[in-house]
Amino acid sequence: MNASSRRRPVIWVLNFVVGCKCFLNHSRHHRQFCSKIAAASNSGSYNFGKESDLLIDPKLIDARLIYTVAPALGHNQEAHPECHLRVPAIVSALEKMELTPKFRGSEIIELQGFKPASVDDIARVHNKAYVAGLEKAMDQAADEGIIFIDGTGPTYATYSTFQESLVAAGAGLALVDSVVMSQTGTLVAASKNSYNPPTGFALIRPPGHHAIPKGPMGFCVFGNVAIAARHAQLVHGLRRVLIIDFDVHHGNGTNDAFYDDPDIFFLSVHQDGSYPGTGKIDDIGQGDGEGATLNLPLPGGSGDTAMRTVFDEVIAPCAQRFKPDIILVSAGYDGHVLDHLASQQYTTATFYMLASNIKQLAKDLCGGRCVFFLEGGYNLDSLSYSVADSFRALLGEASLASEFDNPAILYEEPLTRVQQAIERVKHLHSL
Numbered sequence: 001m002n003a004s005s006r007r008r009p010v011i012w013v014l015n016f017v018v019g020c021k022c023f024l025n026h027s028r029h030h031r032q033f034c035s036k037i038a039a040a041s042n043s044g045s046y047n048f049g050k051e052s053d054l055l056i057d058p059k060l061i062d063a064r065l066i067y068t069v070a071p072a073l074g075h076n077q078e079a080h081p082e083c084h085l086r087v088p089a090i091v092s093a094l095e096k097m098e099l100t101p102k103f104r105g106s107e108i109i110e111l112q113g114f115k116p117a118s119v120d121d122i123a124r125v126h127n128k129a130y131v132a133g134l135e136k137a138m139d140q141a142a143d144e145g146i147i148f149i150d151g152t153g154p155t156y157a158t159y160s161t162f163q164e165s166l167v168a169a170g171a172g173l174a175l176v177d178s179v180v181m182s183q184t185g186t187l188v189a190a191s192k193n194s195y196n197p198p199t200g201f202a203l204i205r206p207p208g209h210h211a212i213p214k215g216p217m218g219f220c221v222f223g224n225v226a227i228a229a230r231h232a233q234l235v236h237g238l239r240r241v242l243i244i245d246f247d248v249h250h251g252n253g254t255n256d257a258f259y260d261d262p263d264i265f266f267l268s269v270h271q272d273g274s275y276p277g278t279g280k281i282d283d284i285g286q287g288d289g290e291g292a293t294l295n296l297p298l299p300g301g302s303g304d305t306a307m308r309t310v311f312d313e314v315i316a317p318c319a320q321r322f323k324p325d326i327i328l329v330s331a332g333y334d335g336h337v338l339d340h341l342a343s344q345q346y347t348t349a350t351f352y353m354l355a356s357n358i359k360q361l362a363k364d365l366c367g368g369r370c371v372f373f374l375e376g377g378y379n380l381d382s383l384s385y386s387v388a389d390s391f392r393a394l395l396g397e398a399s400l401a402s403e404f405d406n407p408a409i410l411y412e413e414p415l416t417r418v419q420q421a422i423e424r425v426k427h428l429h430s431l
């Protein structure tokens with residue numbers, strides 16, 4: 001590989017070849033672990049055997065926040081907004097602001113040593129042919145340095161994209177396992193009755209919510225949150241999953257994966273007219289899933305007041321009516337006023353409010369079971385500061401958003417049009 005080959009654009013058309021075997025061995029432990037949980041789940045209790053490949057730390061009982069880090073350092077294109085600097089920038093902000101285990105003891109836990117997702121995990125959402133085709137394309141990516149997947153945004157891939165995307169998805173599954181398992185069996189018996197599990201936060205990339213069942217799209221390779229939703233159902237027996245997506249773009253991949261599924265409620269708040277142009281307000285699901293998809297496009301320029309109103313008038317009543325068993329969050333920070341991939345005016349305080357309120361919803365509705373998944377967010381400063389303030393919200397600590405936000409750069413929000421959109425969605429969904 002050399003510099004010139006790295007820059008050469010190659011149009012790669014997905015090669016749908018079935019027969020992926022290579023990765024299965026790598027994920028053997030994860031699958032064994034999951035089947036142990038599934039077996040235990042059927043008998044009503046979890047058995048933490050000595051030889052189990054445990055992902056849970058006994059210290060979890062004191063934890064309020066548990067996170068995983070999967071930075072995909074090899075999956076990178078020079079000058080691309082979805083680049084390898086994103087997760088390290090967040091981690092470094094967390095350290096600087098003393099929001100890591102080093103400073104907080106057992107209150108904050110970084111879950112390490114988790115297993116990558118297996119091909120079977122991924123295939124609960126994506127076509128096996130796509131997964132096999134992507135793995136096969138890694139040789140070409142290694143030769144060329146980088147390849148581009150035509151008609152997908154575009155989405156790039158490098159020699160490590162397949163493996164690192166499995167790690168990203170696995171980082172989410174490990175958090176779902178930990179959040180669910182910490183409530184059950186011997187560990188919880190030793191804890192206080194008021195015990196709430198820690199909230200999970202997957203600091204992962206590549207992001208996932210644009211990836212459709214048959215392929216990658218919009219910087220996204222595997223639908224991390226969708227894969228975790230199926231995992232929560234099939235491995236842990238949690239039937240009703242609420243996915244809240246506040247990335248500034250429509251989560252079309254998640255939308256498509258569950259469009260006819262009444263048990264997975266997908267709620268997306270995004271900027272009207274932004275990429276990929278889907279997620280119209282009238283798209284409410286189909287068949288048995290009619291009414292279990294809620295799309296709320298907001299006009300450009302919407303900001304903190306708009307999102308607070310959306311939370312109170314749409315997200316909260318919707319969640320209360322659906323009664324989820326777990327809440328998963330597609331946490332995109334690209335609606336920040338300083339992020340140039342869109343033109344919303346959310347501030348760090350907006351993201352603090354969302355994290356704090358969603359955590360409370362989970363506490364009220366589903367025993368606190370809640371995992372956040374990093375999606376977009378491309379201004380490294382606003383991304384890392386907003387994730388750090390989300391951490392504070394999940395810890396129940398005061399926001400430090402005012403140290404970062406600059407009200408002087410904000411202009412008037414289009415609140416009349418925001419209210420019209422809210423009234424329309426409330427009417428459509430009888431809220």
Ligand SMILES: [Zn+2]
Nearest residue numbers: 247249334376
């Ligand atoms: Zn986005």
